[in-house]
Amino acid sequence: MTHVFHRNPRAEQPVVARGDGPYIYDKAGKQYLDASGGAAVSCLGHSNKFVADAMKEQIDKISFAHSGFFTNQPMEDLADFLVARAPGNLDHVYFVSGGSEAVEAALKLARQYFLEKGENSRTRFISRRQSYHGNTIGALAAGGNQWRREPYAPLLMPVPLISPCYEYREKRNDETSGEFGQRVAGELETALIDAGPENVCAFICEPVVGATMGAVPAVEGYFKRIREICDQYGILFIADEVMCGMGRTGSLFAVEQEGVAPDILVTAKGLGAGYQAIGAMLVSNEILRTIVDGSGFFQHGHTYMGHPVSCAAALAVQNYIEDNDLLSNVRRRGEQLHDALTARLGNNPFVGDIRGRGLFRGIELVADRMTREPLDPSLKIHAKIKSAAMEAGLMCYPMGGTIDGRRGDHILLAPPFIIDETHIAEIVEKLGSTV
Numbered sequence: 001m002t003h004v005f006h007r008n009p010r011a012e013q014p015v016v017a018r019g020d021g022p023y024i025y026d027k028a029g030k031q032y033l034d035a036s037g038g039a040a041v042s043c044l045g046h047s048n049k050f051v052a053d054a055m056k057e058q059i060d061k062i063s064f065a066h067s068g069f070f071t072n073q074p075m076e077d078l079a080d081f082l083v084a085r086a087p088g089n090l091d092h093v094y095f096v097s098g099g100s101e102a103v104e105a106a107l108k109l110a111r112q113y114f115l116e117k118g119e120n121s122r123t124r125f126i127s128r129r130q131s132y133h134g135n136t137i138g139a140l141a142a143g144g145n146q147w148r149r150e151p152y153a154p155l156l157m158p159v160p161l162i163s164p165c166y167e168y169r170e171k172r173n174d175e176t177s178g179e180f181g182q183r184v185a186g187e188l189e190t191a192l193i194d195a196g197p198e199n200v201c202a203f204i205c206e207p208v209v210g211a212t213m214g215a216v217p218a219v220e221g222y223f224k225r226i227r228e229i230c231d232q233y234g235i236l237f238i239a240d241e242v243m244c245g246m247g248r249t250g251s252l253f254a255v256e257q258e259g260v261a262p263d264i265l266v267t268a269k270g271l272g273a274g275y276q277a278i279g280a281m282l283v284s285n286e287i288l289r290t291i292v293d294g295s296g297f298f299q300h301g302h303t304y305m306g307h308p309v310s311c312a313a314a315l316a317v318q319n320y321i322e323d324n325d326l327l328s329n330v331r332r333r334g335e336q337l338h339d340a341l342t343a344r345l346g347n348n349p350f351v352g353d354i355r356g357r358g359l360f361r362g363i364e365l366v367a368d369r370m371t372r373e374p375l376d377p378s379l380k381i382h383a384k385i386k387s388a389a390m391e392a393g394l395m396c397y398p399m400g401g402t403i404d405g406r407r408g409d410h411i412l413l414a415p416p417f418i419i420d421e422t423h424i425a426e427i428v429e430k431l432g433s434t435v
C-alpha cells in the first residue's frame with residue numbers, strides 16, 4: 001500500500017529507476033522512449049552530465065539563500081542570458097518555481113501595473129477557450145479548460161474566452177487562412193468592448209496551444225492583429241510560453257515566429273528541462289519602471305524564487321542547448337517527425353490533423369476523417385493510447401477534450417532536442433502500431 005497521495009490514486013504506475021538520453025528505465029528494467037519529454041519538459045533528455053556537474057558545483061557552494069536577503073550569481077547570469085535573447089524590450093526576469101507560479105505572478109503584475117498608473121478599474125483578463133495556464137486558482141480562472149475548471153467553480157474571477165485560432169475546426173471554407181486569422185483575432189476587440197476596455201488589464205494566451213489542444217499554432221497574421229488590438233485599447237499582452245517556449249518550437253521563444261513581442265512572457269518547463277523546478281516571468285522595462293516609480297515594490301513572491309541550484313541548472317541547460325546548436329536539430333528533426341507521422345498516419349481513418357512546430361507536434365484523432373466527427377468521449381481513446389504506448393515502451397501525451405473540453409482527442413509529442421533519425425523511426429513505429 002502506498003502512502004503517497006497520487007493525483008490519480010487508482011492508476012498503477014511503474015517505479016522509475018533511471019534515465020539515459022531520450023530513454024527512461026523503470027525498476028523492472030523496462031525501457032521507454034520519452035517522446036513526451038514528460039510534458040514538454042525534458043529538452044535534454046535524462047542524466048545530462050554537463051547539467052549534473054553544474055548543479056553539483058552550485059550545491060557545494062551554496063544551495064539556498066533566501067531572495068529576501070541575497071541575490072545570487074546563477075540567477076543574475078540566467079537573467080542576463082534570457083534578456084540578451086528575449087523578444088522586444090523584455091529586459092527583466094522574475095524567477096519562480098514553475099509554470100503556474102509564473103502565470104500567477106504575471107496576472108498580479110498586470111493588475112499592479114495599472115493600479116500604480118491610477119487606472120484602478122483595469123482588473124479583468126481576457127483569454128482563449130481551451131487554453132491552459134496552470135492549476136493554481138488564479139491561473140485556472142485565467143484558462144479556458146472546462147473540465148479542469150468545473151470542479152472548482154465559482155472561480156475567483158470571470159474571464160471572457162475567445163477563439164483559440166483553431167484552423168482545423170474553426171476556419172470556414174469560404175475564407176483564407178489570413179481572413180480566418182483576422183476574424184478570430186477580432187474576437188478580442190469584441191470581448192474588450194463587451195467588458196469595457198477600461199476594465200481590462202491584459203490578454204493572456206499560449207502562442208502555440210499545448211496540453212489542451214495538441215500543438216496548435218495560430219495562423220499567420222493572427223498575433224500581429226492581436227498586438228494591434230492590445231495597443232489600441234492599452235491592455236497588456238501576456239504570452240504563456242510555459243510549454244511552447246525555450247526552443248520547443250524551433251526558436252528560443254515561440255512568439256519570435258509570429259513577429260510580435262509581448263509585454264510579459266512566462267516560461268517554465270523547458271527552462272530547467274526537468275533538472276530543477278524553475279519558472280520565469282520576463283517583463284518590459286516600462287512595466288518594471290512603473291512599479292519602481294510607484295510603490296517601488298512588487299507585492300508578490302515565493303520562498304524558492306531564484307533558487308541558486310535551479311538557476312545554475314537552467315543556465316547549464318540553456319548553455320548546453322546553445323553551445324550544441326540544438327535548436328537546429330529541433331527544426332530539422334521536427335520536420336522529419338512531421339513527415340514520418342504523415343507518411344505513417346496520414347491515411348489512417350482515425351487521424352484528422354497532424355500539426356505543430358519544431359519538436360512540438362500534435363495528432364488529432366477523429367471518428368471519421370472526412371467529416372472530422374470527434375470520437376465518442378466515453379470511449380476515452382486518449383487514455384487507451386497512453387497505456388498501449390507505455391506497454392510498447394513509448395511515452396507520449398494523449399489528451400481528451402480537444403474541441404470544447406469534452407469532445408475531441410489528440411496526442412501531443414514533445415521529445416528531447418537530442419533525438420536523431422533512429423528515435424524518430426522508433427516513435428513513429430510504436431505510435432503507428434498503437435493508434
Ligand code: PMP
Pocket residue numbers: 039098099100101103132133134135206210211240241242243244268269
Ligand atoms: N501554462 C501552460 C501553457 C502549461 O502548459 C502549464 C503546464 N502544463 C502551465 C502553465 C502550468 O505549469 P506548472 O504545471 O509548472 O505549474
